Amino acid sequence: MARNVSDSDSVRRQNRGLVLGALRIQGAMSRTALAASTGLSHASITAITHDLIDQQVIAELEPAEKSDSRGRGRPATLVGFNRHIGAAALFEVDVNRARLSLVDYGGVLVDRIESPVTPTTFANAPPAVFLAERLRQLQARNPVEAAGLRRVAISVQGILDRDGDGLKWSPIAHLANRPFAHELASAFAVPVALHKRGRLLAEGARWLDPALHDASVATVFVGSTVAMGMTFRGQIMGRGDEGATEFGHMNHLPNGALCRCGMRGCIEAYASDYGVLRTAYSVPETATPAPAVPSHEYDGLIARAEAGDRAATHAFNIAGRAVGFGLSRMMAVFDPSHVLIVGPGARAFGLMQAEINAALASALVCRVNGPPQVVAHRDEKEPVFKGLLMKTLNEIDQSDIAALA
Amino acid sequence: MARNVSDSDSVRRQNRGLVLGALRIQGAMSRTALAASTGLSHASITAITHDLIDQQVIAELEPAEKSDSRGRGRPATLVGFNRHIGAAALFEVDVNRARLSLVDYGGVLVDRIESPVTPTTFANAPPAVFLAERLRQLQARNPVEAAGLRRVAISVQGILDRDGDGLKWSPIAHLANRPFAHELASAFAVPVALHKRGRLLAEGARWLDPALHDASVATVFVGSTVAMGMTFRGQIMGRGDEGATEFGHMNHLPNGALCRCGMRGCIEAYASDYGVLRTAYSVPETATPAPAVPSHEYDGLIARAEAGDRAATHAFNIAGRAVGFGLSRMMAVFDPSHVLIVGPGARAFGLMQAEINAALASALVCRVNGPPQVVAHRDEKEPVFKGLLMKTLNEIDQSDIAALA
DNA sequence: CATGTTTTTTCGAGCAGTGAAATTAATGCT
DNA sequence: AGCATTAATTTCACTGCTCGAAAAAACATG
Numbered sequence: 001m002a003r004n005v006s007d008s009d010s011v012r013r014q015n016r017g018l019v020l021g022a023l024r025i026q027g028a029m030s031r032t033a034l035a036a037s038t039g040l041s042h043a044s045i046t047a048i049t050h051d052l053i054d055q056q057v058i059a060e061l062e063p064a065e066k067s068d069s070r071g072r073g074r075p076a077t078l079v080g081f082n083r084h085i086g087a088a089a090l091f092e093v094d095v096n097r098a099r100l101s102l103v104d105y106g107g108v109l110v111d112r113i114e115s116p117v118t119p120t121t122f123a124n125a126p127p128a129v130f131l132a133e134r135l136r137q138l139q140a141r142n143p144v145e146a147a148g149l150r151r152v153a154i155s156v157q158g159i160l161d162r163d164g165d166g167l168k169w170s171p172i173a174h175l176a177n178r179p180f181a182h183e184l185a186s187a188f189a190v191p192v193a194l195h196k197r198g199r200l201l202a203e204g205a206r207w208l209d210p211a212l213h214d215a216s217v218a219t220v221f222v223g224s225t226v227a228m229g230m231t232f233r234g235q236i237m238g239r240g241d242e243g244a245t246e247f248g249h250m251n252h253l254p255n256g257a258l259c260r261c262g263m264r265g266c267i268e269a270y271a272s273d274y275g276v277l278r279t280a281y282s283v284p285e286t287a288t289p290a291p292a293v294p295s296h297e298y299d300g301l302i303a304r305a306e307a308g309d310r311a312a313t314h315a316f317n318i319a320g321r322a323v324g325f326g327l328s329r330m331m332a333v334f335d336p337s338h339v340l341i342v343g344p345g346a347r348a349f350g351l352m353q354a355e356i357n358a359a360l361a362s363a364l365v366c367r368v369n370g371p372p373q374v375v376a377h378r379d380e381k382e383p384v385f386k387g388l389l390m391k392t393l394n395e396i397d398q399s400d401i402a403a404l405a
Numbered sequence: 406m407a408r409n410v411s412d413s414d415s416v417r418r419q420n421r422g423l424v425l426g427a428l429r430i431q432g433a434m435s436r437t438a439l440a441a442s443t444g445l446s447h448a449s450i451t452a453i454t455h456d457l458i459d460q461q462v463i464a465e466l467e468p469a470e471k472s473d474s475r476g477r478g479r480p481a482t483l484v485g486f487n488r489h490i491g492a493a494a495l496f497e498v499d500v501n502r503a504r505l506s507l508v509d510y511g512g513v514l515v516d517r518i519e520s521p522v523t524p525t526t527f528a529n530a531p532p533a534v535f536l537a538e539r540l541r542q543l544q545a546r547n548p549v550e551a552a553g554l555r556r557v558a559i560s561v562q563g564i565l566d567r568d569g570d571g572l573k574w575s576p577i578a579h580l581a582n583r584p585f586a587h588e589l590a591s592a593f594a595v596p597v598a599l600h601k602r603g604r605l606l607a608e609g610a611r612w613l614d615p616a617l618h619d620a621s622v623a624t625v626f627v628g629s630t631v632a633m634g635m636t637f638r639g640q641i642m643g644r645g646d647e648g649a650t651e652f653g654h655m656n657h658l659p660n661g662a663l664c665r666c667g668m669r670g671c672i673e674a675y676a677s678d679y680g681v682l683r684t685a686y687s688v689p690e691t692a693t694p695a696p697a698v699p700s701h702e703y704d705g706l707i708a709r710a711e712a713g714d715r716a717a718t719h720a721f722n723i724a725g726r727a728v729g730f731g732l733s734r735m736m737a738v739f740d741p742s743h744v745l746i747v748g749p750g751a752r753a754f755g756l757m758q759a760e761i762n763a764a765l766a767s768a769l770v771c772r773v774n775g776p777p778q779v780v781a782h783r784d785e786k787e788p789v790f791k792g793l794l795m796k797t798l799n800e801i802d803q804s805d806i807a808a809l810a
Numbered sequence: 811c812a813t814g815t816t817t818t819t820t821c822g823a824g825c826a827g828t829g830a831a832a833t834t835a836a837t838g839c840t
Numbered sequence: 841a842g843c844a845t846t847a848a849t850t851t852c853a854c855t856g857c858t859c860g861a862a863a864a865a866a867c868a869t870g
Contacts, residue, residue: 005443007859011825015826015827040827042828043830044826072846073847074833254730266769332650362656367668413855417856437816478868480817816866825859837847
């Protein structure tokens with residue numbers, strides 16, 4: 001049976017986790033503020049912070065001069081994370097780019113490497129070798145920080161297996177079914193976590209906009225792929241990293257346009273960059289999708305549509321319709337209060353908005369509950385990085401630190 | 406901020422809940438078995454059961470004679486729920502029928518009333534009056550049990566509002582937007598909970614088949630409506646009872662057949678009894694759906710299809726296609742390992758199976774993870790009742806009992 | 811009746827949280 | 841400068857919970 005027994009150990013873990021979580025979200029603060037924020041008593045906060053300081057997890061910050069003299073009583077001493085007790089390596093692997101960031105325990109970026117990815121990259125070098133090489137490079141450049149490496153986290157696109165440590169399918173060529181997570185874990189003797197980019201997008205969106213932090217949000221990425229992540233009242237859907245959220249490969253029209261994944265009628269086949277271009281240029285729906293679309297071509301198409309070009313406008317309408325019906329269908333199962341469109345496609349949001357709204361209007365749930373707020377958010381790189389960062393640091397907090405004796 | 410603080414109180418609640426939960430799932434058992442099942446120490450089990458017995462929540466069972474003499478040491482004394490400390494009233498309100506069951510705290514059915522429901526039932530009598538009348542009738546017939554009434558729970562179809570205590574839309578005529586839950590709660594001075602029938606189906610399926618208890622299951626009801634409930638590794642999706650799981654009103658074909666809900670192209674418009682009949686008799690898709698379909702008519706159509714009738718077979722194929730694409734689309738968001746088809750439509754499962762599987766095959770997730778196991782389960786009344794029962798008793802356990810001083 | 815076996819209870823220890831009171835460290839007023 | 845005021849932290853005595861080990865209880869067997 002399950003071991004959900006609660007004892008003094010789990011109490012300590014929970015409450016230490018609360019303290020660490022509050023510091024992650026709100027940054028360094030006074031013990032009094034911590035008590036208010038977590039709901040713990042002052043006495044407990046004293047005990048917990050004392051332990052954490054003993055363990056060097058957090059430290060008292062130097063008061064910023066007596067400048068802030070707008071206080072009557074004893075001035076508060078802030079406590080905040082000790083940046084130097086650990087570090088994490090964060091990989092963002094994309095169809096055409098890979099980025100490795102080294103961050104410290106305080107969440108500060110230490111160093112970063114970017115490398116191009118081509119369809120042959122992982123055919124030539126095994127993914128584990130490719131990643132290990134870059135990580136070693138970063139370690140060599142930052143020996144001090146790298147010494148405290150506690151986690152490697154990798155953002156990928158595709159379908160993870162149920163344990164969340166293998167990639168069963170991916171739009172990134174030759175990346176699926178290569179056990180690079182395990183290999184990296186044993187090569188660097190550090191836990192390695194795989195995350196779906198869609199999920200991180202949702203996580204990142206929460207962190208970037210405080211208003212969304214506790215809302216139910218669907219974050220849709222539109223670009224060279226179409227992907228989605230969801231949060232439910234501040235909780236990421238799909239605990240662990242198991243299940244698939246392959247929104248882009250939800251069927252839009254039975255037997256419809258050919259998708260990069262090999263299926264037909266996926267939303268992606270209409271709404272991704274290659275799908276829109278194919279429609280705009282009247283290439284047959286069954287034509288094999290282009291392996292990659294230069295961003296200037298996609299931007300050019302947006303410009304033409306905005307200038308009134310019929311074919312381009314039509315292509316974005318079709319894309320909006322696919323995304324809209326996908327959302328409308330998703331809402332029959334899960335009903336977010338906000339929908340965030342991110343990625344290159346967010347720049348074309350104005351061109352798709354009408355069709356998206358029309359499709360949403362065809363959902364009973366929208367008629368009854370009112371439609372969700374659909375907004376576009378230009379930048380998509382930051383949400384993914386921020387999501388990866390916060391998820392990984394939080395992982396360290398809750399499982400390494402909160403459990404310390 | 407959130408009050409997720411853990412203290413000795415929450416520890417007690419959690420561990421008492423564990424004990425009560427084990428007794429719910431596995432029935433009366435010895436303290437040693439409880440220790441093994443919950444993971445708590447013998448000492449804690451002694452303390453907890455002692456308290457619960459003091460509070461009359463559970464009791465030691467009389468040993469069943471010395472007949473079971475296959476023991477060496479001290480014979481175990483079983484503890485089990487004290488049936489008499491409470492009771493719950495469970496309403497199952499359906500399009501054409503309402504049923505009220507009075508159950509005791511041990512989960513034993515005490516008495517039951519069934520009443521027909523017609524499209525005018527709730528137009529003539531306010532829902533609260535209709536329900537209160539029947540509950541009072543049951544109370545009069547069972548004064549002893551009814552004295553301990555702790556909860557009223559109501560199974561309804563439709564969309565609940567976000568708090569889960571109002572019905573915003575319902576296929577049951579004149580039931581939506583009538584605040585009957587609140588009215589009953591104040592009339593009987595007891596908490597009243599509203600549950601979506603689809604959710605209960607999922608909950609009930611877990612209880613009825615132990616193999617499904619911790620699996621990820623989508624339970625689809627096919628009959629006069631189409632509905633779905635989901636469990637994820639044993640957890641019911643959509644905590645609380647907020648979000649909408651209106652699977653039946655997921656769009657299948659843009660601008661498709663007219664649905665009872667007023668929208669067009671819903672799965673229900675193709676796969677429910679009225680949808681299938683409409684297709685079979687070549688009634689135009691835009692014709693207003695029949696308000697109710699007599700079950701013999703639906704069964705007759707199944708018989709004809711099984712006998713080879715072309716029109717009937719075609720209608721079930723269309724229905725299977727709608728359900729199949731609905732599932733395939735859902736799987737882009739959630740990915741269950743099992744799909745259970747229940748309700749009258751389960752009898753036509755053989756006629757729909759091929760189309761369902763074909764549609765599932767068009768989902769990328771199925772190709773990668775393998776398709777879920779789709780099986781039909783004839784009886785749908787028991788899952789709903791069982792789900793309502795267990796959910797309500799569990800509610801009492803966890804919030805009334807576990808929190809006792 | 812003594813002994814072995816299995817179930818339950820008892821007992822003392824340990825741990826984490828809490829409220830109230832005490833302490834600390836500034837500011838403001840006279 | 842000296843003292844009251846204010847606000848942040850810490851200290852302390854106490855509570856409630858779980859746990860392991862040992863004791864007690866309740867039978868079966870030879």
